[in-house]
Amino acid sequence: MFKKFTPSTDIAGQTPPKSSVQRSIRAAVLQQWKIGLETLEEIWPKKETLIHVKCREHISIYSVQNVPLFFQHFDGPFYPTLRLLHQYPFILPKVGVDRGAIRFLLAGAPMMCPGLTSAGGYLPPSEEALPKGTAVAVHAEGKEHAVGIGITTLGTEDMRKLNKDVAVEIVTHLGDDLWALQTL
Amino acid sequence: MSSSDQQEPQAVRPLEILYCQICTFPPEYCEFGSSLTRCKEWLQGAHSQLFDKYYSDEALQSKIGTLSLEAQAKLEKDTAKKEAKAEAKADAALKKKMASQVSIKRIERNKRKHVTAIHGLEAFDIELKKAAKFLAQKFATGASVTKNAQGQDEIVVQGDVSDDVMELIESGAGPLKGVPADNVVIVEEKKKKAGE
Numbered sequence: 001m002f003k004k005f006t007p008s009t010d011i012a013g014q015t016p017p018k019s020s021v022q023r024s025i026r027a028a029v030l031q032q033w034k035i036g037l038e039t040l041e042e043i044w045p046k047k048e049t050l051i052h053v054k055c056r057e058h059i060s061i062y063s064v065q066n067v068p069l070f071f072q073h074f075d076g077p078f079y080p081t082l083r084l085l086h087q088y089p090f091i092l093p094k095v096g097v098d099r100g101a102i103r104f105l106l107a108g109a110p111m112m113c114p115g116l117t118s119a120g121g122y123l124p125p126s127e128e129a130l131p132k133g134t135a136v137a138v139h140a141e142g143k144e145h146a147v148g149i150g151i152t153t154l155g156t157e158d159m160r161k162l163n164k165d166v167a168v169e170i171v172t173h174l175g176d177d178l179w180a181l182q183t184l
Numbered sequence: 185m186s187s188s189d190q191q192e193p194q195a196v197r198p199l200e201i202l203y204c205q206i207c208t209f210p211p212e213y214c215e216f217g218s219s220l221t222r223c224k225e226w227l228q229g230a231h232s233q234l235f236d237k238y239y240s241d242e243a244l245q246s247k248i249g250t251l252s253l254e255a256q257a258k259l260e261k262d263t264a265k266k267e268a269k270a271e272a273k274a275d276a277a278l279k280k281k282m283a284s285q286v287s288i289k290r291i292e293r294n295k296r297k298h299v300t301a302i303h304g305l306e307a308f309d310i311e312l313k314k315a316a317k318f319l320a321q322k323f324a325t326g327a328s329v330t331k332n333a334q335g336q337d338e339i340v341v342q343g344d345v346s347d348d349v350m351e352l353i354e355s356g357a358g359p360l361k362g363v364p365a366d367n368v369v370i371v372e373e374k375k376k377k378a379g380e
Contacts, residue, residue, distance in 0.1 A: 039196045086210070087198035100255065103262070106216050145201070145210045174209050175217070 001059065001073060003108045005177035007184070012054040014184070022050050025062065029070065029078050032135070033091040043084065044069060053184055066183045071172075077135045079149050079171055082179055085137055086145050092137040093130055095156070095168060096122030099141045105148055106175055111138065111168040113159045123156050130156045138168060148173030202231065212238055218270035220263055281307055286353070286363055288346045289371045298344040303332065305339065305363070312337055314359045322357075323348065346370050 017025070030040060044050065044064050053061040053068070061071040062078075070078045080091060097111055098120025105111060116123055120141035124130060132155050138148040150168035152159075159167045172178050203210055206226050207217035211234055214223035228235040284307040291299050302319075306312060312329045316339045320327035327341040341349070347370075352358075354365045 036196070042196075042198070083201075086201045088196065089199065090196075102213075102216060103259065106213075143210075143212050145212065147213065174213055175207075179208070 001171045002176045002178035005055070005181070007181060010056045011184075012056065014051050014053050016049045017052045025050065025078075032077055033080070034093075035088070035091045039088065043088070051184075061178075061184070063184050068178070068181060068184055071178070073171070077133075077151070079135050079151075082146065082149060082172055082174065083182075085149060089137065089146065092135055092149065093124060093128075094122065094139050094146075095124070095130075095136045095150075095152075096120070096139045096141060102140045102143075102147060105138065105140070105170060105173055108170060108173060108176060110153075110166045110170055111150065113154070113163045113165060113167045116159055116167050117163055123159060126157060132158075135171075136168060138170065138173075202234070205230070214238075215263065218266045220267055282364070282367075284308075284367065286368045287371050288349050288368065289373055290344055290346045291373045300341045300343065300345050300349060301332070301338050302341070302349060303336065303338040305360075306337060308363045310359060310361075310363070312339055315339060316341075318358045318360070319345075319349065319352075322352070 026040070026044075029035070030037065048064045051063045051066075053063055055061060058074040059071060060073075061068045063069060068081050069084055070080045072078050080088075085092065095111075095116055097105060097115040098118045100120075101111060101115035115121055122139065130136065130152055132152055134152045136150055136152055137146040138150050139145075140147050148170045149172050150170045152168055153166050154162065201210060204214050204217075204223050204226065206223045207214055207219050209217055211223070211227050211231070214220055214227070215238075217223060224235070224239060227238070284304060286302065286304040286308070289301040289303065291301055293299055305315060316327040316329050319339065319341050323341065323343060323345050325342040325345070327339060329337055330340050332338050350368060350370060353360050353363050353368055356362065
C-alpha cells in the first residue's frame with residue numbers, strides 16, 4: 001500500500017474530523033485492537049485533535065501532533081503504523097514468518113502460507129484461530145520486533161490445511177514510504 | 185476483529201525502541217538494509233552490547249541454523265550487492281546536487297518595477313514555502329511559490345532584491361542553509377516589447 005508514496009503528490013489534504021467522527025474512530029480502534037482505554041489515552045489523549053490526512057486511493061492516515069498513528073484503507077480495519085506497533089506490540093495478533101521470507105517481505109511481497117507454516121514461522125494455536133481479513137503484526141524468526149503489518153487473506157486454520165498461495169497481504173513494512181514518513 | 189477486549193486498569197507504558205541512526209530500522213534488521221557496514225560501525229560505537237548480541241559468532245551461527253548454506257551465501261551476496269547499489273545511488277545523487285544550479289532572475293515588470301524569481305532551491309532540500317515566507321519577511325514584500333512556464337516550482341519575490349538574496353544565500357541565513365555560493369547565478373531578463 002505504501003510501496004510508492006510521496007507526501008507532496010499523494011496527500012490530498014489534512015483536516016480535523018468532527019468530534020462525533022473522532023468518537024466513532026476511537027470506539028472502532030478500541031474494538032479492533034487489543035488495547036485498553038487508558039493505553040489509548042496515552043497514545044491519543046482526548047484533548048489532542050486527530051488530523052485526518054487524506055491520501056490517494058482512499059487511504060486515510062490519522063495523525064496526532066503531526067505524528068502518523070494509524071491508517072485505514074477505504075473503510076477497512078484500522079492499522080497502527082509500524083512505529084506505534086513497536087511501542088505497543090500487543091495491540092495486534094501475531095503471526096511469524098521464517099528467515100527466508102524476511103528479504104521478500106522487506107521488498108513488499110505478500111506472505112505465502114509455507115513461510116508461516118514452516119519450522120521458523122508462527123501461527124496462533126487452533127483455539128485462537130484468526131478469521132480471514134484480520135489485521136496482523138508480522139514478526140520474523142529470531143527477531144524481537146515486527147517487520148510488517150498485514151491482513152490475512154485466509155483463516156489461520158485454512159493456512160495450515162491448504163499450505164499454498166498468499167496468506168497475508170502486507171500493508172506496510174519496514175523501510176517502505178510510510179516508514180520513512182516520521183512526521184506529516 | 186479481536187473479540188477479547190481486556191480492560192487494563194493502568195495504562196501500559198510504551199516500549200522504548202532503539203532505532204538504527206543510519207538506516208532507521210531496529211538494529212536487528214540492519215542486515216536486511218542497504219547500509220550494513222555503516223550500521224555495524226554505528227552500533228559498535230554507540231551500543232557495543234547490542235552489537236555483540238547481534239553480530240557475535242554464536243548469533244551468526246544460530247541465524248544460519250534453519251537456512252541451507254547455499255541460501256545463506258546467496259543472501260550475503262545479495263546484501264553486498266544491495267549495499268554497493270545504494271552507495272552508487274547516493275553518490276550519484278550527491279553529484280547531481282552539487283552540479284545543480286540556483287538561478288536568481290530579475291524580471292522587469294514595467295520600466296522601473298521588477299520581480300525576482302529564484303529557481304532551483306529545492307535541489308538543496310530547501311522547503312520553498314518556508315523560504316518564501318522568510319524572504320517576504322526579510323524584505324517586507326510579497327513572496328510566493330509559483331510554477332514557472334516549465335511547470336517547476338520557484339520563489340517569486342516582489343521588487344528587485346537579487347543582490348540581497350545572493351547575500352542571504354551566501355550567509356546561509358534561516359531556511360536558506362546549505363547552498364554553495366558557487367552554484368548561484370544572477371540572471372537578468374528584460375521584458376520583451378509586445379506588439380512591435
